[in-house]
Amino acid sequence: MIYLVYGVTASGKTSVGKLLSEKLKVPFYDADDFHPSSNIKKMKNGIPLNDSDRKPWLKILRKNIESWQKDGSAILACSALKESYRSILMDDMKIPMQFILLQSPISTLKKRLESRKEHFISPTLLDSQIKTLEVPEYGIRVDSNVELEELVKLIVKKVSKTNDLGVIGMGTMGKNLSLNISTKDFSVSIYNREVKGKEENVAGDFANKNKDYNLMPFNSLPEFIGSLTSPRKVFLMINSGHPTDEILTQLMMILDPGDIVIDLGNSYFIDSQRRSKFLAQKKIHFLGIGVSGGHYGARNGASFMASGDKYVYKMISPIIEKISALDNNGKSCSSNLGSDGVGHFVKTVHNAIEYGEMQLIAEIYHLMRFHLNMNIDKISNVFKKWNKSDLSSYLLEITSKILDTKVNGVHIIDLIDDKAESKGTGAWGLINSIETGVPFDTLSSSLMFRYLSSMTDERKMASDTYQINLKKGVIDEKIIEKAYSAARVINHGLGFNLLQKTSVKYRWDLNLSEIARIWTNGCIIRSKLMNDWIEILSNKSFEHPLLHVSVVKELKKLQPSLSELLSVAIKLNCSLPVHSSSLNFFLSFTNKSLPSVIIQAQRDFFGMHGLNFKDESQMKNFNHQW
Numbered sequence: 001m002i003y004l005v006y007g008v009t010a011s012g013k014t015s016v017g018k019l020l021s022e023k024l025k026v027p028f029y030d031a032d033d034f035h036p037s038s039n040i041k042k043m044k045n046g047i048p049l050n051d052s053d054r055k056p057w058l059k060i061l062r063k064n065i066e067s068w069q070k071d072g073s074a075i076l077a078c079s080a081l082k083e084s085y086r087s088i089l090m091d092d093m094k095i096p097m098q099f100i101l102l103q104s105p106i107s108t109l110k111k112r113l114e115s116r117k118e119h120f121i122s123p124t125l126l127d128s129q130i131k132t133l134e135v136p137e138y139g140i141r142v143d144s145n146v147e148l149e150e151l152v153k154l155i156v157k158k159v160s161k162t163n164d165l166g167v168i169g170m171g172t173m174g175k176n177l178s179l180n181i182s183t184k185d186f187s188v189s190i191y192n193r194e195v196k197g198k199e200e201n202v203a204g205d206f207a208n209k210n211k212d213y214n215l216m217p218f219n220s221l222p223e224f225i226g227s228l229t230s231p232r233k234v235f236l237m238i239n240s241g242h243p244t245d246e247i248l249t250q251l252m253m254i255l256d257p258g259d260i261v262i263d264l265g266n267s268y269f270i271d272s273q274r275r276s277k278f279l280a281q282k283k284i285h286f287l288g289i290g291v292s293g294g295h296y297g298a299r300n301g302a303s304f305m306a307s308g309d310k311y312v313y314k315m316i317s318p319i320i321e322k323i324s325a326l327d328n329n330g331k332s333c334s335s336n337l338g339s340d341g342v343g344h345f346v347k348t349v350h351n352a353i354e355y356g357e358m359q360l361i362a363e364i365y366h367l368m369r370f371h372l373n374m375n376i377d378k379i380s381n382v383f384k385k386w387n388k389s390d391l392s393s394y395l396l397e398i399t400s401k402i403l404d405t406k407v408n409g410v411h412i413i414d415l416i417d418d419k420a421e422s423k424g425t426g427a428w429g430l431i432n433s434i435e436t437g438v439p440f441d442t443l444s445s446s447l448m449f450r451y452l453s454s455m456t457d458e459r460k461m462a463s464d465t466y467q468i469n470l471k472k473g474v475i476d477e478k479i480i481e482k483a484y485s486a487a488r489v490i491n492h493g494l495g496f497n498l499l500q501k502t503s504v505k506y507r508w509d510l511n512l513s514e515i516a517r518i519w520t521n522g523c524i525i526r527s528k529l530m531n532d533w534i535e536i537l538s539n540k541s542f543e544h545p546l547l548h549v550s551v552v553k554e555l556k557k558l559q560p561s562l563s564e565l566l567s568v569a570i571k572l573n574c575s576l577p578v579h580s581s582s583l584n585f586f587l588s589f590t591n592k593s594l595p596s597v598i599i600q601a602q603r604d605f606f607g608m609h610g611l612n613f614k615d616e617s618q619m620k621n622f623n624h625q626w
């Protein structure tokens with residue numbers, strides 16, 4: 001850490017710096033000792049230095065700072081009047097610095113200057129320096145017009161304040177997470193980037209509004225890092241992709257070996273593996289942790305899907321466990337699930353299941369509302385009733401609340417644009433299912449449905465052109481309940497199967513039962529059903545989650561209702577893409593002989609791609625002479 005004691009001439013930089021050096025047991029340097037003789041001559045003659053005089057001097061200082069930093073800490077007394085000068089000193093934020101600005105009334109400064117005999121600064125330079133000084137938002141500012149001992153005591157108190165951890169990114173999730181952590185008796189530094197006109201003093205404003213919490217705001221990254229105890233624990237809660245890489249590049253330059261960066265955002269798991277390797281070049285640790293629970297979970301307890309070195313995780317697990325939701329047995333919904341990238345992969349599959357679960361509820365709402373003559377209140381009541389049964393889930397609970405919400409007397413659901421967006425995790429899940437060659441029909445149709453929902457103009461034209469008759473009919477509520485239940489079991493089974501097959505592919509040895517356990521609370525797909533999966537998945541010997549004896553028993557009971565629901569819904573011209581993709585998957589999965597025989601024959605017919613006969617003792621990988 002470099003402590004920069006700065007300010008105009010006669011503000012007390014040297015005396016403060018020297019005493020501070022004694023108190024902190026850190027070497028002291030005076031920037032004046034590094035001026036080239038031409039600068040000293042100018043100053044003695046009362047000629048103010050200009051930018052081109054100062055640049056070479058600042059560069060010499062920066063070189064020295066680099067070597068002082070290698071040996072540990074140092075205190076530098078330097079005028080550093082302009083932002084651009086300070087930027088040179090900290091090498092564009094690569095060097096962690098604590099800024100201590102000394103301020104005094106002009107009259108005091110003038111008096112001090114007049115009493116100086118030896119110093120080469122001419123008193124006439126004071127006015128020019130005061131004009132040049134750019135006072136920044138960041139750093140410590142102290143009134144140096146007090147007794148020296150007292151002043152340095154105050155500075156020591158301010159600079160030695162070190163926090164347990166830092167959170168970067170003050171979006172909704174970052175803010176709520178910081179509040180959650182700070183209520184668990186951890187002191188938290190918070191940082192948000194500065195973007196003129198868009199993101200200004202975000203961390204400062206947030207800390208101001210939440211004075212009862214233990215939050216220390218920063219808008220300078222080096223200062224933020226400088227405020228943390230070693231090894232530093234830096235939690236990232238920022239947008240995935242480029243912004244994450246950008247901040248990691250900056251952190252790489254200012255963090256020290258042994259420090260820990262924890263990415264809590266939704267990141268693609270391959271990126272997390274790459275980032276871990278990137279930081280490892282400087283022996284900085286990286287942990288990728290998927291977090292689910294939205295802003296409420298971030299504030300009150302979420303589900304944390306962690307991964308990375310187990311010894312490194314141990315250093316932060318006391319924090320994670322305290323901010324997690326608790327399962328039915330009071331255990332925290334957090335776990336270190338494996339090596340680099342695994343946590344973010346598991347979060348991706350969580351979201352893939354989430355896509356299916358959201359869509360299934362949406363389809364039932366649509367069927368009931370527009371084809372079964374049920375009004376919004378009635379549908380909400382059905383969801384409430386289901387939520388007291390084995391179908392209970394967080395998503396069902398919030399959907400009935402959504403249906404109950406009105407704006408100016410109108411149901412909000414009738415005011416919202418019907419375009420569903422997606423931020424990427426669904427697509428990542430699908431890419432992975434494609435790359436691993438594992439079907440996840442409910443995910444693909446959920447995702448395709450979101451894309452289709454955004455084609456508003458075409459949809460309107462198609463609706464006007466085709467004038468499809470949206471018919472009304474009757475379906476027994478019990479049939480709908482069982483059909484929905486069957487589709488959910490299939491959706492979950494496909495998600496867990498993707499986890500299992502990917503685990504085998506990469507030799508991750510994922511503990512699926514433990515994953516189900518940490519998904520029983522805090523996360524978006526928490527439900528009664530998830531509790532059942534803990535037990536189901538504890539048996540490691542099944543080929544596919546849908547082949548577990550208890551799942552088989554359940555689906556044998558439920559599937560006929562799914563078939564019935566769809567046959568009626570199709571006749572009513574009601575589309576239920578995810579219910580039907582779950583049934584289609586199921587009917588194909590459970591059928592020993594599939595029409596793929598024709599596809600394989602066609603491939604060989606037109607492209608000589610090869611054939612196998614079923615009977616393994618017969619022809620293998622041959623081309624038929626069609």
Ligand code: 6PG
Nearest residue numbers: 292293294351422423424425524
């Ligand atoms: C969660 C959510 C959360 C977020 C999704 C939104 O588990 O807390 O999944 O991560 O809501 O990223 O994803 P889409 O924008 O893709 O729907």
